[in-house]
Amino acid sequence: MDFELTDEQKEIKKAAREFAEGEFTDIAMECDREEKFPRDVWKKACKLGFIGAYLPEEYGGGGLGLLDSLIIAEEFFRVDPGVGMIMATTFGSEFIFLLGKEEQKQKYLPPLITGETICAAAFTEPDAGSDVQGIQTTAVKDGDEWVLNGTKMFITNGTIADWMIVLAKSHPDAKKDAQRFTTFIVDCKSPGFSAEKIHGKMGIRASDTAEIVLSDVRVPKENIVGLPKMGFYNVMQFFDVTRIGVGAQAVGLAQGALEMAVKHAKERKVFGRPLIYNQGIQFKLAEMATRVEAARNLVYKAAALVDAMKPDAAMTSMAKWYAGETAVYVADESLQVHGGYGYIDEYPIERFYRSAKVLEIYEGSKEIEKMIIGRTIGGKY
Amino acid sequence: MVDIIVCVKRVPDTSEAEVIIKDDKRAIKDADLTFDINEWDNYAIEEAILKKEALGGKVTVIGVGGEEVNEVLRRCLAKGADEAIRLTDPAFDGSDGYAIAKILSAAIKDLQYDFVFTGAQAGDDSYGVTGQMLAEILGIPHATMVTKVDINNGTARIRRELEGGLEEVDEINKPAVFCIQTGLNEPRYVSIMGIRKVSKKEIPVKAAADIGISADEVGEVGSMVKLEEFSIPPAGELAEMIEGTPDEAAGKLAAILKEKGAF
Ligand SMILES: Cc1cc2nc3c(=O)[nH]c(=O)nc-3n(C[C@H](O)[C@H](O)[C@H](O)COP(=O)(O)OP(=O)(O)OC[C@H]3O[C@@H](n4cnc5c(N)ncnc54)[C@H](O)[C@@H]3O)c2cc1C
Numbered sequence: 001m002d003f004e005l006t007d008e009q010k011e012i013k014k015a016a017r018e019f020a021e022g023e024f025t026d027i028a029m030e031c032d033r034e035e036k037f038p039r040d041v042w043k044k045a046c047k048l049g050f051i052g053a054y055l056p057e058e059y060g061g062g063g064l065g066l067l068d069s070l071i072i073a074e075e076f077f078r079v080d081p082g083v084g085m086i087m088a089t090t091f092g093s094e095f096i097f098l099l100g101k102e103e104q105k106q107k108y109l110p111p112l113i114t115g116e117t118i119c120a121a122a123f124t125e126p127d128a129g130s131d132v133q134g135i136q137t138t139a140v141k142d143g144d145e146w147v148l149n150g151t152k153m154f155i156t157n158g159t160i161a162d163w164m165i166v167l168a169k170s171h172p173d174a175k176k177d178a179q180r181f182t183t184f185i186v187d188c189k190s191p192g193f194s195a196e197k198i199h200g201k202m203g204i205r206a207s208d209t210a211e212i213v214l215s216d217v218r219v220p221k222e223n224i225v226g227l228p229k230m231g232f233y234n235v236m237q238f239f240d241v242t243r244i245g246v247g248a249q250a251v252g253l254a255q256g257a258l259e260m261a262v263k264h265a266k267e268r269k270v271f272g273r274p275l276i277y278n279q280g281i282q283f284k285l286a287e288m289a290t291r292v293e294a295a296r297n298l299v300y301k302a303a304a305l306v307d308a309m310k311p312d313a314a315m316t317s318m319a320k321w322y323a324g325e326t327a328v329y330v331a332d333e334s335l336q337v338h339g340g341y342g343y344i345d346e347y348p349i350e351r352f353y354r355s356a357k358v359l360e361i362y363e364g365s366k367e368i369e370k371m372i373i374g375r376t377i378g379g380k381y
Numbered sequence: 382m383v384d385i386i387v388c389v390k391r392v393p394d395t396s397e398a399e400v401i402i403k404d405d406k407r408a409i410k411d412a413d414l415t416f417d418i419n420e421w422d423n424y425a426i427e428e429a430i431l432k433k434e435a436l437g438g439k440v441t442v443i444g445v446g447g448e449e450v451n452e453v454l455r456r457c458l459a460k461g462a463d464e465a466i467r468l469t470d471p472a473f474d475g476s477d478g479y480a481i482a483k484i485l486s487a488a489i490k491d492l493q494y495d496f497v498f499t500g501a502q503a504g505d506d507s508y509g510v511t512g513q514m515l516a517e518i519l520g521i522p523h524a525t526m527v528t529k530v531d532i533n534n535g536t537a538r539i540r541r542e543l544e545g546g547l548e549e550v551d552e553i554n555k556p557a558v559f560c561i562q563t564g565l566n567e568p569r570y571v572s573i574m575g576i577r578k579v580s581k582k583e584i585p586v587k588a589a590a591d592i593g594i595s596a597d598e599v600g601e602v603g604s605m606v607k608l609e610e611f612s613i614p615p616a617g618e619l620a621e622m623i624e625g626t627p628d629e630a631a632g633k634l635a636a637i638l639k640e641k642g643a644f
Binding site: 018057063072 | 451452455456459570571572573574576577580
């Protein structure tokens with residue numbers, strides 16, 4: 001077993017780090033305050049191949065493994081979680097990559113990589129988040145089309161996306177509850193589609209989040225992804241991969257917060273000596289560093305399993321839960337090390353602190369991750 | 382068409398790090414330092430790639446040192462350099478700028494080139510001599526502190542930065558060595574496509590014998606400067622750090638200058 005990154009992975013890491021440090025730092029605060037999506041930086045990142053890098057070269061991607069591409073997400077979040085969310089402009093593409101037909105791949109994937117389009121994935125509704133099967137959006141067949149009605153909540157990229165994956169109840173009478181759903185590709189310009197930006201997020205405010213209303217939106221039957229009735233299973237399969245990405249975001253955020261804490265502890269003098277000379281502070285830093293390393297290893301392992309075509313739902317959930325919790329913990333401790341300065345927006349740690357929490361919520365809250373792990377443990381032992 | 386050779390060096394980043402001198406005083410502890418391409422070389426490689434993109438031709442990067450130097454050479458390849466060569470030999474250890482210039486010239490003399498770019502200096506030892514000595518040994522002209530390069534039919538019009546805001550413009554025929562100053566372009570980022578494209582590319586290695594240079598011409602014995610020791614200057618007593626927002630800091634500074642009778 002070798003815990004070293006390959007030379008190429010180190011090069012990717014360095015390239016992503018340089019790009020993020022060069023492009024994110026100056027705009028991070030403004031994007032956060034004004035809830036502004038960093039369009040120019042997203043375009044630049046596309047030009048350099050950072051976006052959709054996991055996609056095969058035949059669709060214009062970098063042909064990287066999942067782990068390689070998560071290194072980019074990690075480095076982006078290390079510099080700024082909000083601007084780092086430009087990585088999520090392809091959130092939903094995994095759906096087509098994993099389950100789509102060849103025509104769908106050729107039509108939808110390349111423009112995401114070149115920066116011509118943005119996508120989204122809409123599962124959550126006002127009355128159903130964790131309980132995915134509780135969704136109420138309906139899809140009714142009408143000739144060669146399906147007609148969608150319903151409301152989707154908290155949808156990342158909702159107002160800036162060109163198309164989105166939508167989960168809807170298509171077969172309400174199916175015998176098995178889990179077989180009542182189908183996933184569709186919905187063109188955001190369709191009549192009856194509307195998106196309203198949700199303001200007032202606590203963190204990752206550079207990322208767009210919206211409420212979507214589908215009112216008699218007509219979708220051609222070619223736009224079904226995967227098989228009809230298999231929507232719920234598709235979503236679970238999708239999350240087995242994308243949740244590791246949230247883990248990588250969390251590791252990056254935690255790493256960034258840790259580095260800020262170390263820097264501040266060296267510079268700040270208390271009682272006549274640098275803060276870091278105090279063992280109480282060293283212990284904090286030690287605990288932060290250890291958890292970051294543990295989280296990183298979980299995330300890398302979960303991703304390596306996917307790259308080896310052996311995705312493991314429990315491993316993914318372990319990585320996602322633990323990394324998310326680590327991000328929240330490390331951001332909190334780092335802010336504590338900053339003292340009063342940490343509470344003022346002159347230092348970026350407050351932005352990290354506010355942004356960390358969502359990592360324990362979206363794409364499966366930590367409780368849901370533990371449910372998945374728990375179920376597997378029951379079967380395993 | 383223009384063929385350009387760029388000499389690049391891998392240096393530690395000491396800008397924010399705490400520098401600790403080793404016990405023998407002749408080196409700094411570098412285990413915890415991050416290394417990267419010398420800042421000046423980063424501009425030199427960018428300028429060479431820009432010229433190649435505009436005029437066609439080929440860019441070759443050369444570095445001296447162990448396997449760790451590949452990291453810097455690969456970075457140049459990923460940005461668009463066509464070939465890389467690594468010069469390495471135990472005999473090269475301890476070389477000063479002069480010995481490095483001899484090593485580089487031994488490798489370069491057999492290559493096809495119109496111009497050689499080096500950084501104006503290196504961020505670690507700041508000797509600022511290698512490019513000039515390299516030109517001397519190759520028997521070709523050179524220009525230092527180059528801030529602009531225009532190449533037309535084998536003739537370069539270059540601008541040099543002088544003290545006091547003065548600038549000089551020269552015309553130099555190929556072949557020539559230009560020691561590149563920072564700021565003359567905007568170095569590009571490394572792209573994922575670039576990394577992928579060169580991931581399988583081999584970097585050939587040449588030892589002293591391969592480039593026809595003998596052990597006594599290089600390393601410490603072949604050097605003119607012998608490094609005795611590093612030291613960190615004692616902290617000044619008189620320095621006062623002015624803190625605050627730019628507006629506040631300017632106000633405080635003005636007040637001090639006024640108090641000291643500067644106005
Ligand atoms: C910034 C942001 C971006 C988002 N982006 C997207 C997106 O792009 N697409 C999308 O579809 N959704 C998105 N979401 C929605 C997100 O995935 C949901 O908020 C999340 O799944 C939780 O669902 P919920 O909010 O309905 O909470 P609920 O499901 O109501 O859960 C409330 C709390 O109860 C806990 N809980 C629920 N069930 C159980 C149980 N059985 N046992 C114990 N505890 C339980 C949960 O963990 C949670 O802590 C986003 C959310 C945010 C905040």
